[in-house]
Amino acid sequence: MGDSRKKKRKRRGLGLLSFDTNLIVAVLFLTVFGLIMIYSASYYKASMSESFHYDSAYFLKNQLKWSLVGLASMLVVANIDYHNWRFFALLGFAGSIVLVLLLKTDLGVTAYGATRWLEIPGLGRFQVAEPIKVAIIIFSAALISGKVVQIQKPGYIEPIKAIVQVLLPVLVVFVMIWKLSNNMSTAVIVLGITCVMIFMVYPRYWPIFLLLLVGGVGIAIYLYVLQQAPEASEGFRSDRILAWLDPYAYESDKAYQALQALYAIGSGGLFGKGLGNSIQKLKIPEPYNDMIFSIICEELGVFGAGLVILMFIYLLYRIYSITQQAEDLFGRLLSMGVFGHLALQVILNLAVVTSLIPTTGVTLPFFSAGGTATVFLFLEFGMVLNVEKYSRGKREHQAERAERMERIVAPWG
Helix, strand or coil, X not given: CHHHHHHHHHHHCCHHHHCCHHHHHHXXXXXXXXXXXXXXXXXXXHXXXXXXXXXXXXXXXXXXXXXXXXXXXXXXXXCCCHHHHHHHHHHHHHHHHHHHHHCCCCCEEEECCEEEEXXXXXXXXXXXXXXXXXXXXXXXXXXXXXXXXXXXXXXXXXXXXXXXXXXXXXXXXXXXXXXXXXXXXXXXXXXXXXXXXXXXXXXXXXXXXXXXXXXXXXXXXXXHHHHHCHHHCCCHHHHHHHHHHCHHHHCCCCCHHHHHHHHHHHHCCCCCCCCCCCCHHHCCCCCCCCCHHHHHHHHHHHXXXXXXXXXXXXXXXXXXXXXXXXXXXXXXXXXXXXXXXXXXXXHHHHHHXXXXXXXXXXXXXXXXXXHHHHHHHHHHHHHHHHHHHHHHHHHHHHHHHHHHHHHHHHHHC
16 A cells, blocks of 8 residues: 555656646647648648748648647646646736737737737747637636635526626727737637636526527627628628628639638548648648648548547547546636637637638647647646646545545554
8 A cells, every 4th residue: 555655656756647648648649640730731832932941841840849849838837836827817817908909019910801910029920819818718717716605506606796797807808809909719719718617617507598599699680681781791801701601702712712621621531532632732822720620621531530520529528527626616717718718719610611600710729830829728738737737636645644544543443
């Protein structure tokens, strides 16, 4: 029995072995799979472009670099007690507002109708949405856990009033991202993360489902009105919706990318054309970004696409399991925030690629090229790993203590 305790203590101090290995294996699998697909989707365009130095491995090298930085950051964060993040909640929220405001300065970079990047002289370009998502997860976890009361059901949030108090500051960030950066997809994800966390601790589900129903009816009415009077629409977002409603009327411009993605998905069949053999990646403007799932479908078929989806489901399952086993509410909420972020991002990206919703700029985690998104995603997994490590360590400590007490009491029994 003593040897068993020593092994447990030794395991808790052995680097990667001290964390949830199932979660780490899933993350590493998706990372390697993503690198392979980024190279497959980008090598032709990179080799033909002066901007990428005619280097077929340009995107692979860049993504590999940021993946390694992300993995190192994940291990560092995984060894920081997650309770410490509570002290940075308000600072992170204020920093989010500052980052959005900076987009309206000369540092902001606009592309495809949205201002999503900051160009820092000497440091390069980064996407402000990614640190904002992490900051909102920490801020919402701290705020919600502070609103929980031990009245009717321990660990549940007070109705309506507390929910409004939690949502109001996040709605401020939501509106700022939507209006100042013209980036509605990121705004929806930021708000969605907080809503998922509230859903976890709210004891009654019917008001949430009622809100979803009202929102769904409102969207349906808006789509009907827009379809009946398309000439009254203004802005690129309305144009994207019109292109989604009738793609063949806009097949040469606004619906071009969405249609090419559907052609790629449809031509993949059961096992695909083979790795590197995609034809549609020559036609899709940036096949290594938002639409990379369509290249996976074309090259690896239903089998490859299904494997990717299953791995995401397994990863979400592992995060949810850690959420359920966390020792305190703040840890559960942190893990649930990461769960909500990953789930929303994957669902929205797959919905866009398959044309279930209008085209919007949502990347596929692990697969879409992008340094900022990669690093901050790994940081989130680092927090989840620490929640699991801390909670498991505490349970093992309590078990060891109970075992010692049992040995002390047993002779007197």
